[in-house]
Amino acid sequence: MALVGRMLVLSKSVLALVLAAVASWACADDLQARDMAAACSACHGTYTGAKPGKASLAGVNKDIFTRNMMDFKYGRKPATLMHQLSKAYSDAHIERLADYFSGLKQ
Numbered sequence: 771m772a773l774v775g776r777m778l779v780l781s782k783s784v785l786a787l788v789l790a791a792v793a794s795w796a797c798a799d800d801l802q803a804r805d806m807a808a809a810c811s812a813c814h815g816t817y818t819g820a821k822p823g824k825a826s827l828a829g830v831n832k833d834i835f836t837r838n839m840m841d842f843k844y845g846r847k848p849a850t851l852m853h854q855l856s857k858a859y860s861d862a863h864i865e866r867l868a869d870y871f872s873g874l875k876q
Contacts (some may be wrong), residue, residue, distance in 0.1 A: 776861045790814055807870050815828075826876070829875060834870040835872065836865060839864045839867070843864070
């Protein structure tokens, strides 16, 4: 019985470590998205204050943001600068940015 008890304690400890690792990865993803989004603020503002002719990204629809960025990245949407900037992001990064910006209040 003592062996079963030790195995149960070990299992709970391993589970706690796995859950802590997952939580830290999620936090790291949030921080990475915030850091990537900081580059966008020069033209698009943080919450408001986008430069004239530029859309504010706070609260943007995820699907629209993703589609626009993919269109810039793959040359389907003409641009003077965004087609170059968007190529620096992987498709996963673009999806993470879409999640981040859509979660911001306008």
